[in-house]
Amino acid sequence: MSTFTVLIPARLASTRLPDKPLADLCGLPMVVRVAQRARLSDADQVVVATDHPRIAAACEQHHVPVVMTRSDHPTGSDRLAEACRLLGLDGDARIVNVQGDEPLIDPALINACARLLLDRPDCVMSTAAHEVHDAAEWRNPNVVKVVTDVQDRALYFSRAPIPWWRDAPDATQLPQGMAAVLRHIGIYGYRAGFLRRFPELPVSPLEQVESLEQLRVLWHGERIAVHRSAHAPGPGVDTPEDLARVRALIEGMNATP
Secondary structure, rough: OOOOEEEEOOOOOOOOOHHHHHHHHHHEEEEHHHHHHHHHOOOEEEEEEEEEEHHHHHHOOOOEEEOOOOOOOOOOHHHHHHHHHHOOOOOOOOEEEOOOOOOOHHHHHHHHHHHHHHHHHOOOOOEEEOOOOOOOHHOOOOOOEEOOOOEEEEEEEEEEOOOOOOOOOOOOOOOOOOOOOEEEEEEEEEEHHHHHHHHHHOHHHHHHHHHOOOOOHHHHOOOOEHHHHHOOOOOOOOHHHHHHHHHHHHHHHHHOO
């Protein structure tokens, strides 16, 4: 596979978990754990894009490439767009955005999002999803769902339970046999030219209603290819409880011969 770049946006501010990128995960800052995991993919380079000197210092201490970006970016995509310019990536370069709170990200999932950009020249972005079989998860507004067309291009992302089975005998039942319920996985591949253009696109009403940035892409008529993963991703870290759970998982992995 031709090469691609992994960019990891990392802000120090976090309401639920202060200084989250620097949280200790078995002796390493979380953002460093994420970068090390991403290095197991086929990426040519893995770079952290941050707005804070403490994060930059932690990355440099552990030999993780880092670029300093502005502190006033409204979204992670804006930060990545600036990082693209700082790194001098050309318009055809492929970028995979790995969130800085995913220390157990599957390297194969990173590769799949990068590969989709090669296989699907009709799409400016790629992302991933997996099937949901739990009705409570389907109805949970904190779980983002996606529906796709016959070529696995995203039609819509929503916090609502989609697709909705109109003729279900019970309103709590998942659609059966007609269309899979897909949970969106928050990993994105971009063509660098589009990523640099993205911050200039007007914010869409759907994006504001759902609080889902990827809806801006669909609103402006661009296409997003969706990789269907066979399994759910490893847990991310949003709260102190998440941090404790991931620490235990890493300790268990380190204890395995």
